[in-house]
Amino acid sequence: MQFRRSRDVDEVRRTILDLHVEVRGDFGLLDRPFNTVERFDERLLAYAKRPGWETVVASLPSGEPMGFCFGTPLGPDTRWWASMITPLPDGYTTETGARTLAFQEICVRKAWRGRGVAQRLHDELLAGHTEERVTLLVNPAAGNGKVKAVYENWGYEEASKQQPFKDSPVFAIMTRPLRQL
Template identity: 45%
Template sequence: MTELDLRHFPELTPLARETLIDLYADVRAPLLHLPNYAVATFAERLDRHGGEPGFEAVIGYDEGEPIGYAYGNTIESGDRWWTRMSRPMRSALTADPVFALKELGVRAPWRGTGAARRIHEELVGNRTEEQRVTLMVNPAAGDGKVLALYESWGYEAVNEVQPNPDTPPLVAMIRSCVA
């Protein structure tokens, strides 16, 4: 693998949208038959997320080919992200704005190469939100390997959530960005 070209998209442009949807369809191909993972469902979520405050995406390219992506946006106290948790969250974790990582994916040939982490760090490393980033992960994804990967990146499980009836139960995780 050559050095990745990591491109920032601070808004959901038509090019970014098309590239994100194409990447998603490839990355999630084995799951596309499930309602929550359908491409049309992802496109609806992407459009909603793209219009929320603090949206940003990073797309990684290897020799001009898009190979992975991450995106998210700012969430504040009282955001539906926090209110859907199975247990109330401590206000110390939710009082200040936080960056919510909404999606991260890398095409199969680039998995295990460090590409996902480089895309992730490029996205969350320059955010202005207060000292934390949060995400939700299916604990069964990759037979638990995805959850373990996030833990190795410094995330800690803090709650559970089932965003809607079509989704599996997810683990909510938070990582401090303070060195």
């Protein structure tokens, strides 16, 4: 497995969109407004404009993509914490640009699921960052709870719930220290 890091969305946009369509299609999600390729592309381009955005694409030695992930450090003006359903403790949502990495997306092609590719992608992205903690959103119903359980196995704990878009699911917001002890 090879990893390619990029901060240039134009270099990887087509690969990311193609993988999104394939993977979300496998799960029957593309007919939901929040998951259409157009809405995903809007979010991808918005995230990629933020300082520090980075993606990692995993591929076979032949160059065939296996999956991708991307994330962005949360700046002082972030709206990441703005849609909380349950409040968080004072100071929890204070961001500096160096405190929290938002792990925003991960997709792995069907042939490579269950083989550790997702965790290797995740770990590869985190290895290039120095923030104190990492956060992500997960639909607790995804995979009948199995997706959330994977993140729990990776050390994440649920901090709250939020619905960042009118047409998005209610997500569990999970965090963990960036470096596991």
